[in-house]
Amino acid sequence: MPDDGTEQRKLAAIMFTDMVGYSALVQRNEALALELLEEHHRLLRPVFPKFGGREIKSTGDGFLVEFASALAAAQCAIEIQKTLVQYNAAAGPERRFQVRIGVHLGDVVLREADIFGDGVNIAARIEPLAEAGGICLSRPVVDQVANKIDSPLVKLGTPELKNISVPMDVYRVVLPWHQPPTSGKTVAGLRPHTARRLQPTVAVAVGLVALLGVGVWLWQRSPGAKPERIDSLAVLIVPEVGAEAHPSSLAAELTEGLTTRMARLGSFNKVISPSAMARYRAPRVSPHDITRELGVNALVEGEIRADRDRVSFDLRLIGAGQRRSWWSATFANALGDVDRLVDEASLAILRELDPTATLTLESHPAPEAPARRQATQLYRQARYLNYFEGVTNSLAAIQLLEQAVAVDDTFAKAWAALAIKYVEHFYVFDPAKQETWGSKAFAAADTALTLDSKMAEVYVARAKLLWAPISGFQHEKALAELRQALELDWQSFAAHEFASVVCEHVGLLDEALVHARRAEELDPLSPYPLIDQAAPHLDAGNHAEALRYWQRVPSSAQYQSYVGSHWAWTLFALGDTAGAKAKVEEYFLLARNDPAGEDKAGGLTAMKALLAAAAGDIDNAKLLIAVAEKKEDRYGEFHHTGYLIAATYARLRQPAETLRWLKKTAVEGFPCYPLFAKDPNLDPVRADSQVQTFLTDQAGQYESRKTSWPKTTAAVDGTRGRR
Template identity: 30%
Template sequence: MSSETTERRRLAAIMFTDMVGFSKRAQENETVALELLRTSQRLQRENFALFHGHEVKSTGDGFLAEFPSALQATQCAIAFQRALHQHNTTQPVSHAFQVRIGIHVGEVVQRDSDIYGDGVNIAARIEPLAVGGGICLSETVYAQVHNKLEEALAPLDSPKLKNIDMPLGVYRVLLPWQEPLPADPVKPSPSRRKLLSLGAVAVSALGSAGWLLTRRTSQPKTPPASVGEPPDQKSVAVLPFVNMSADKSDEYLSDGMTEELLNALAKVPNLRVPGRTSCFAFKGKSGEAIFRDVGEKLHVRFVLEGSVRKAGKQLRITAQLIKAADGFHVWSETYDREMTNVLTIQSEIAGKVVAALKGKLGVDDAQQLAKKPTKSIPAYELYLKGHRAFLKNTEAGWKEALKYFKQAIQRDPGYALAYTGLADTYSWAGIALVESQKAWATAKELAQKALTLDPNLAEAHLSLGIVLASTFDWTEAEKALRRAIALNPNLAFAYDQLGWVKTVCGDFDEGLSLIQKATELDPLSALFHADYAFYLEYARRYDEMILQAKKALTIDPNFSFAYHLLGWAEVWKGNPAAGIVHFEKARALDTQPQFLTDLGYAYARIGERAKAEQVLRDLETQAQTRFVAPGLRAMIYLGLGEKEKALDWLEKSYDQQDGSCGNFKVDPLFDSIRNEPRFQALLKKIKFPD
């Protein structure tokens, strides 16, 4: 009879153990040696069971075992060594013994009941480095556990692994009862060590070069509580890659790799990928339940994480796919490259990762994979800084964004994404920083330039749609925004802006449906939750408006726009005094004239006319040195009940294409003058669709 041998490849955390000096002891006293071996096997098996380890086979005086995660394998090793240390303290010297342990995470081949492959070989070569009876971890394991342990870790100096050609970092676990080696660092206290390790991870994100990623791959010691599967099972979140380089300034490499993967995966048909804001909310975060936390908060089935390490002219990028519900490793790969053009490398590897994940995620090819946005690394870094500043949604943030995007374009005049970033900043800052008509004209020119450079860039169509809506070209704005969504169905910002267009034109059902889609794609974006509240205001759904604004504040407690919205919700519910409390918080956080105006209107509503008039004077003073939108002064006059003066300023608002004009049709602020002939004339000029 012939038997068929089956093989299966998978990722595993592998542990090799070995009893120090067993052969010599057996020669000296076989009876004692076998007694000690039985004690060693008993202690190891007890701890295997505690940490979900599987004994693959005995190696004579040691074991080959595997675990569901690197953390569980390391915790098991520490627990065993602690038990062994306690045993040795109760025994005479003749009955004390030591065990070396090596741990690695890698791909294994399972053949019947045994496992083989490079992952097993590397673990076997690491184990002898655990001198004096200790624990050594591969760089892969270190990346996943270094900020989850009470014990400190120290790198070995240029470790040599027998028959392993590829250079590999190895770390030793500093057990408190062991004598330190000369190269070991001073061990900080547990509380200090925790802060240091968290700080090390916090500088991770998008940038540099690494080995099997991250810092949180573990399963709980008990089965996880039931987690509802996301409605769309083809979903993956890209967590910020860890910067494993010695130079922390190389973080731009890990951040860039994360951005590249987000962009590439977002173009895969029928795959839901949470937006950048939500993914980067987990930057520097760790913990045993991190993957379940990501799965629950971002509603994804899988998590892609990784690391980047730069060493001289060598770049190593590692990525792995993990099931969110239980931390199970689905796929992993390491890419070694010569440090030439980093952006080309990032694009290449993003394409390879997406291709590798197709089968794992059950999706089709990407529509457009990783077209290099720029060849200039300085321009790319400036773009990233500008994008981060823009998302602050504050006056200071917009000023910073304008500076960085302009510098990026100076570095690379052909950088289409930088033009879109600058266009969006002008569009959003038009009512806060720059005269509106000038802002819209500049934004339109920049968006068109981006489209000339890359006609299929979704962000360029989005930028054009935003500025067209700002200038009341509603039909063309909707076309541009829908084109952006067609090119990138995961572009949450496009749904947000199309939702605004539909809402201000009076289609509340579709507008709210679109902004809800944006929050689903980027659930940890304070801006999108705040915009959801904004659109609910126009639909007169004030209780829901409050809930959404509070969600935004849960994500970002210092988000001035959310306090602004809470204040208006209270005003419309008949509590302007309560609204003032929120308006004052917004004003304390941001210097936009809008937030001062909010206070002026609320003062007028509670009968504090003198305070309202003082706000008008303050706005007039500000207008001497900066742009103050005419619509802001109209708001206060509406609060004071001076309709004709309000209409005078609203007509000036239209003449200057002030951004507030876009809200005329639906904003409750204008209900008191909605039937006034002068206001009706303004509505006709803005040409809202029926």
């Protein structure tokens, strides 16, 4: 860039940021305003260079930043808002702040260290159009980034921009934690949803609630048609348009609470998992499309509002194929008494769905003490972070939950959430420190169950701990925990999904498929039930059926090494060696984006070795085996890679090494006898006497499991009555 006083003209992406409400804050509390301004600079400045941004100057409470591409600028803007959401989730109310961001791609003039021109002026005019915590893009930017960023885009119109004569379309980026505006055209298939405002009678009810200070609710009939049969439903509560992080975390809590009560108290064959509903929070999707995609008869839909002391939400019951509700109600209560509010709403819904039902509210303790209110707020902030991926968010959620139980060590839900978070963290992010995380998780789970023994999710967490490498893969004990979870909540997606995993690993393939199918019913859009159905079919030698499921698994699913290697294995078993090789290379490319490193579990490398051995390329096969074996220390669940190594040695006609790796595979979590018995890759060494002895022993253990272990599928009968 010239610094000698000359000018240079070029095309650039320009970003303006502005700290919302800073001037007013200065008037109220100048010292705090200056502290937050410094915090603002500390948070934003490191983000710019990550995307190639060059800070031109600070505008006091904002920045002017230049980027080489529109995509880089848009990605940077999204990262900034994500950073601030994470900061605000952990910060006290008085220290939270938001920024607006505007981005334009246009012609600029570079002069010394500054930039000028229409490109800068338009970006400056677009920024104020963004909502607090939002991002606005000009049409030239959208033309460059459409279908290249995950966030949908909504057209806001063609506003008149001061001192700008050229008409300019402006778009809003719909971030995962925001709702779309109440009007506007969409890009990339986004459907805006018009926020439903309170009817006058409902507004009166809210006023009565404020006067009485109790959980009052008012219901009314609406024009929609009630389905003749309701045996399946989903629940979706979202913040009212414009709400911030606090109501978002409450919305998630209400969705989970209502879903759990519908599953436990109702006689429904299917209640969709809360995890499945998270994808419908933003952008909003029509009830018609939600019920169609999830295959349910009815949707419980609602919007939440909250202030410092109270929470209220509107609920509607909408039938499949309908766009209007047949029943609606408003509920409200003190913010510290959300459980009672959820119970009252659940009763009202269930009585509407079945007027003959005899139902009673659970008893609840007196209103929360100050310590519980503080712990609850920390708990909600942690739960809110579950909607964001990455190790930073995981650690932040753990820290918040640890603070919550430190404030109130009798808060069972916080202990349960902490146990689950510890387990998730070491499984996904830190397998090398399983012992540290595992001991913490066991302690948290035990405390949670001592305080409340009826939380199904804690038994699932204990099952995952018992089935982890640190516990020596205690299959039978893990399944016992899962049976307990399903007794408490037979519609638990997490329990069915993990039961499928454990059953498949010990060769109980029919049970694995029952649980996997049930998990798919509870969350039809999750990739994991698809993986859980592909694997048993592969183990059983049903390769065409396995392929049908692998083909439905999205490339964005976790466990790239496992999916890619087993998909390739299936193709190889079907005789498509070229397709198997291509699939391995495809997933090698995907695995390179894994923050833990390329092919961290070694499965793709081991599959490549198996293909080399099958082709007679012995030297390359041995070289690849050596590379795969070195991955064992970096990844706890190595048994799938271990089996592929055993299969490769069998192809190389080395029975001793085959047996060594088969034993490791069985002892370290994968004693799947049906696979051992049928896999043609092992045929070259089956005549070996020691291999035969091993297989005979495995057959005996397998038969014992089939006959003596209680079945976990007893809870999957689709005919459960009310509990």
